[in-house]
Each structure stands twice: as C-alpha cells, then as structure tokens.
Amino acid sequence: MDFFMQYLLLTLITLIASIFVLQKRRKAGGTKNLPPGSFGWPLVGETYQFLFNKIEHFLQERIKKHSSEIFHTSILGEPTVVLCGPGGSKFVSSNETKLVKVWYMKTQHRLFNIPDQTHAAMPKPTLEATSVKILGILKPEGISRYMGNKFESIMQQHLNTHWEGKTQVKVYPLVKAFTLTLVCHFFLGIDEPHHAAKFASDFENLHLGIYSVPVNIPGSTYRRALKAAAAIRNKIQFLINEKIDALSKGHVVDGLLAQVVCAEQGGKYVPRLEISNIIMGLMNSSHIPIAITLAFMIKLIGQRPDIYQKIVSEHGGVTKSKGYGTALDWDSIQKLKYTWAVAQETMRLYPTAPGGFREVITDITYQGFTIPKGWKIFWALIGKNKNPKYFDEPESFDPSRFEGNVPTPYTWIPFGAGPRSCPGVDYTRFVILNFIHFLITKFKWEVILPDEKVCGALIPTPAEGIPIHLHHF
Template sequence: MDYNFYIFFSTLLAIFFTTTILAVFFRAYKSKSDEKSTNLPPGSFGWPIIGETFAFLYDDHEKFVGERMKKYSSKIFKTKILGEPTVVLCGTAGHKFVASNEDKLFAAWRPHSMQRLFRSSYQKAASTVIPRISEMHVSRAPGFLRAEALVGYVGQMDAMVLDHLKMYWDGKQVVEAHRLSQLLVLTLATKFFMGLEDHGRIDKLVDLMDTMMLALHTMPVNIPGTVFYRAMKATQAAREIFQSFIKEKRAAIASTGNKVHDVLSYMISTPDPGTGKFMPDNEIADKIMGNVAASFNSPAMTTTFIVKFLAQRPDIYEKVRLEQLEILKSKKSGEPLNWEDMQKMKYSWNVALEAMRIIPPLQGTFREAAKDFTYQGYTIPKGWKVYWTVSTTNMNTEYFAAPEEFDPTRYEKTSLPPYTNIPFGSGPRICPGKDYARLQILSFMHHLVIRFKWELVNPNCKITGGMNPFPVDGLKVRLQAQPLPA
C-alpha cells in the first residue's frame, strides 16, 4: 500500500514539474513572439514567472528604477513584477500622462496580495481590477472629507493628539516613535471614520494593521512562515473586530434613530443608489477596513520620519518650534487649535513635504491599461500593468537642488513645476484624505515640539527599502521635556 502510494505521489509530482516547465517555456516563447509583433518599450522581463519581483520589492527602490532608466530609457521601460508584465512611466511627463488619462486609458489595479487581503468571501469576481468603492463611499458620505467638514474636526483632533501625548509620551525617557505614530493615526482614523473609541480594540488593531502593511506588496504565498500568511491571519482577526463593531453600531443606530455621524454610519444607513439595497456587514467590514488601512500607513510613516529629521536637524526643529509657539501665544489658555491656526503653519508643512520627498511613505502605485495605447512611441497592450514612481522626480536634480539635503525652505525659494513632489498622488485619483492627513500631521507637530525635545537613540537606524519604507528598530527617541510657556 505504501509503495503504491509512493509511486502514485511520485507520478503526480513528475507531472506537476513537467507541466510547470512546459508552461514556463510556453509563456517565455509567447512573450518573445509578442515582443516581435508589438513595439514594446525597452527593458527585461527577468526570470520566468517571478520576473524582477524580488529586486523590485527588496532592493532600494530608487536604485531599482534608476538603474533601468540608465540602461533602457529615462522615460519608460518594461519589466515583470508581481507576476505581471509592467511598464514603468518615469518623470513628470509620466506622472502627468497617468493623471491626465485616469478612467480613459487606465483602470485602478492593486497587487494580488492586496486584493486577497482586502477581499472577503462575499466577493467572487474574477477581475483583478479594483473599483474605487472605498473612495466613493468616503466621498459620498455627506461632506466628510471636504474643507467645511474638516473645519469642525480640528478642535476634536487637537484634543485627541494632546491626550495621546500626555498618555504615551509625557514622563517617558525613551519611546518608540513609529509604534506611537501608528497608534495615534489609528486612534484618529477609527474615531472619525467609525466612531470607535475602545482603546483595547484599537491597540489590537494597531498590531494587526502593522502585520498587514508588511504584505501589501509581496508574493501572495499563503503558507506558514511567510509574511503573507501572517498578514492573512491578521486580516481575518481585524475583520472580526470590524464586524463586531458594525453589529454594535447597527444596533445603536436602530435604537437611537441617528444615522449619519461618520462614514461607517453612512454605509450602514444608506442604500446603494444603483440597486437600492443595503450592504451586508461583511462587505461593509471590508470597505471600512480598506478606508482605515489607507489612512494608517502613509500618515504614520510621515509622522515617524518627521520625528527623525527634526532630531537630526536641531536648527529646523527650532524654526518649527518658533512657528508653533507664535501660534500658541495667540491662544487663550486651554483653547484648542482651529482651522485658521493650521493655515499659519507654513514652515511646519514644508518640513512635512520635505520629509515625504526624501522618504516617500509610498514609492508609487499601479494602474491597468484599459485599452492598447501608445506612449513615447511605444505600444502598451491592454491588460498590462502601469506603474508610476515618485523616485524619478523626488530626487531629480533638475527639480531639486542638492536633493539629498533636507531643506524645507526650498518650497519658499521657487515654485516647483507640477508633478514633481506628489506624495498624495495627482489627477482624479488624488488621495481624498490629503487634507485630513495634513491636519493630523500638523496637530501632532504643534504639540510635540512645544512639549519635547528629543534625540535618536540609534542615529544610524536602518530604513528598509522597497515599496513601504519603515525604520527597522521602530525609531527609538530619547525625550527631554520642554517647559511650557506661561
């Protein structure tokens, strides 16, 4: 019996490897044929199946793109990443082309790992193109992210930031800035998107979200020990927390009759205008989890790296502190920040822009070609993935003198050309939460520099490469309390 099973298993294994090898050669042959028959951009697909995925994910991103720009073209090149034939559009011309042709030539597309993390069992569609459903729900929720709504959030956000600093920073000698930035950002997001204020559940969600973020751009290999496997487990646990809270929220709405206070209430209470049907809880959970995740990683990274650069540049720290003290002097004791105060924080926001230029919280994003199109004289076939990357402009000496230098005043000296530093994207798909993110970043900077001075515990803290850079040691900082003005 055992011998027969061995023969059977060996035969199956031989068939599997033979089929795989034949498939690889067939696809390689087909790719060569396609290249001969189509005027594709220059570049290399790399290894069979995996292409250049590992270099794309784990090498320094600027190096990955820069080397291929020098070798093939400074405007466009082809590669194969995450299992997909992909063209990379470079420079301001590439950024402008994508922004100008959204919903004409391009459809939104997310890597397969991201699709699987944020797609629960109710979604059966085979399409890999992701519609902008989560963004639509945020924008459709009555004025949620518009300026007139954000004006009303400032005071509450200011109070929450101050409470966070008193709870987790005051009286501490050393703190982990990255972890605390994540906690603050998620505390704000779950409050304003969902009305969730349960610190126990928020603490759990921070750890789960952090695990998920590590697998947003990776190979979706769901076997024990892989980053993706851990992320899938974390996603399921996070989804259960969201679904539990949705049930509580639905019951509260039913008992009080109050319908719209946040995005989650809107999604529960408002039927789809096309079908007239209400969304089931599992679908709401996925969409609200997508919204919260979108507002989690990039703002937390930006806040973390602002802490890093201000520690490294005491001169810039002092200028930020001076600006914030001037604002504080204009306030009555205990009076919260308001919208007008935020508009006065020009230098502080330039510091944030410079931090996002030097270490972009997201290196780029994907689209899918909705039809064949021509760019720079080359044909990009329908279905191919299109990737635009910020590193081709952020560190370009044509736009930024001495690009390696951290210099917030560069935004005062000259007007930058469009499509150079675009941390929130551009065009129709520009991040709908960019103004919300600006408020939370500036609120944090205001209270942080007024209350503390700090230094890096490890000045040589390593920052990972790849799509989502983060500090390996969590960016530990040693705090020194600053006397508050009388």
C-alpha cells in the same frame, strides 16, 4: 526563515505564471516597438528585485542601464512598463479611464475583497452613495465634524501616557499607536486607546502583506495578512451590527459609522461587508503611512536646531491666538506654511507610497514606443523625488524647496494626481500639523541614532524606532 520562504514561494508562483506571461509576450508581437528593458529571468521575471530590493535602486539601475525614464520588465507575472519621469506621471493621470484603468495586485484583491474588474458587476447605487459619503468626511468640514475637540483629548492622553516624565522614547512605535487610536475614533467611534490597541498587530500584518508574495501557506507574510484582514473585517462588522441594533431600537447614534450604515433611501442598509472593506482600506492608508512621516519628520527636526527654532516661532504665533494646549482649526493650519514645508520635504525623502499599477485599455504610443493592450503600467510616484535633475542635492534635508516656488509639476506627487489622487490629503495635513503643534510646545529633543538604518524595500521603516532624548519645558 521568512525571507527564504518568500523567495521559494516567489519561484513557485512565478513558475506557474510564466506560462501566461510567455503567452502575453508573444501576443504583444515582436514587431511592436516596445520600450527598452528586460523581462528578467524566464521563470521569475524581475519580481524578486521589485519586492525585495530598495525601490529607488530598482528604478535607478534600470534607468541607467536603458538610458530612459521608461522601460519594460516583468513584475508579478505581468509584462509591465515602468514610467518614472514627470511626463509619465502626467500621461497616466490625464488618461485615467481613457487609455488606462486602475489595476490591483492579487494581494490587494484578496486582502480588501476588491472584485475582479473584468467580471464584476457594476456597484450598487447605495454602495456608490456610501463610498461618496465616507470619502466626503475626509474633507475639512467632515474632519472638523467627526474629530472636533476629540483630537485634543486623544493627543493629551497620548502625551501624558507615553511622553510626559520620560527622558528617552522611541518615536516610531509611539506615533503608530497614536495614529491607530485616531483612525479607530475617526472611522469606528472607538475612543479608548486600549480598545484601539486590539487592532495594532492586525493592521501591522495587513500593511506588510500588501507587497508580499501572494501564496497562502503557513508562515508566509501573505497568510498572516489574510488572517489579519479577516480579523479586522470581523471587528468592524461587529461594530456595524451594534450601530444597526441601536438604530433599530430608536436610539440616537451619532458618528461616522452610524451615518454610513443607515439606509440612504427606503429603509435599506448598505451591505455591511462592503462598508467594512471601504473603512478597512481607509484606516490602513491613514494609519502607518502617516506614522512613518511623523516619525521621520520628528527625527529630521531633532537633527536641525535651526529648523526646530523656525517651527517653534511659527507655532508660537498660532498659540498666542488659539491658546496653549488647544487643537488647531483649519484657519490656524493654513498659517503653518513652514511646518507643512518640513512635512513635504520629509515625504520627499521618505515616501510612503512607491507607486500604483494601471492596465492598458488599448495599444498606447508613448515617447515613440508602443505599450500593448493588456500590459500593466507601474506608475512610479517615487524616483523623481531624489533625482538631481529635479532637486538640487536631493539627499539633503531642505524644507525651503517647498517655500514659495513649488517643485516642477509631477516631480513630487505623494498623494498621486488626477481623478484617482488620494482623498486623504486634508486628513494627513490635519493630523501631522496638530501632532507637531502639541509636541513642539511641550518638548525639545535630540536624536540618539542619527545614522539609524532605514529598512523596507518599498516602504521606509526605521530599524530602531528612532530613539530620542526628551527635554521638557
């Protein structure tokens, strides 16, 4: 029912948007040398194929049809050029703010309260400072300060509750619960898993709503996401108010949230709504994407005893120097080169971000084609990752691709590139390597459904949650 409703909603919204699309197409001018491609159906463009078909298939079909790594289409009511080769990735990342600027989908604007860039006023200095402070804690020194030994206790509690004494578990829901507990502690100072669990369904709906049809009617994925975003925002603002109240009474309040709600200067507080929007966005990107990578990584390791043994050997050396059951510090993390190679290969096979949109600031000439001002560019972060031109036997799981020789530049960029690359790479590395470290020193496992179906058009999701048999040491 939800699928049919989304299809109906898509038709309705694109019917309205088509008027503007046609105007933009005429404005672009027939004399310009546009990239090859098709705008698709007169009313819906190719939005349906983009949102509901596998993104790899969407890209491969059009690359094959148009014999190019650049093509034009119509997505979300916008004339769009899709760049899916490494040259396109390099071009976009090196021309941020010069030829292109970031463009957010309507769902992103509404869910995260992102102001319209065309009409929005410049951010206040205090908000800019707050954003820098929040992003700064995602660096190694910030992670060490605010995570400290807490990761170890959260991990031990998670294993004792959900893994110890079990002979069979479903990996994906467990790692989702863990990453949610972790981001609630890291960003909000919530330490108890049962308190963090109150956010679970809301973040699930928020995540699903980002790539949905943006029509707000009962029963739609988008409406559920809007309600979820409002609920998360309210919970964060409640916590902010608690911190502010404690600080106003002279109490000593530590932690990230206490730091960012304090005035930068002059005793003024940064607007609480903006803080909650920033933190909600960071929590969203640090929760389910990391859980997806961990889940598929655990599956792939369980299917390859040779890789499992290499990881065990690598972590055994770290355990000798750090001690058993201890969280890894940054020096230890640097030593786990092979385990990180396994994580990188997992992200190549199961990418958690399909790409990003940009808006063309001025007419662009690229590869002999014109991309008109005002058009959108979909910068595909995937498409290259399974291209045999760049990766031999691209469907095979081979971590050695990331040992020694790195892939050709811009063929594998899970965290983006350039000035707008993802700031969470260190946090991601810290969480993944620590989780695998604790798991590999306690268990060996076997995958029950090696051919389990992978759902999701834009974001891969294991259909059955990756059930495994556990063997305890």
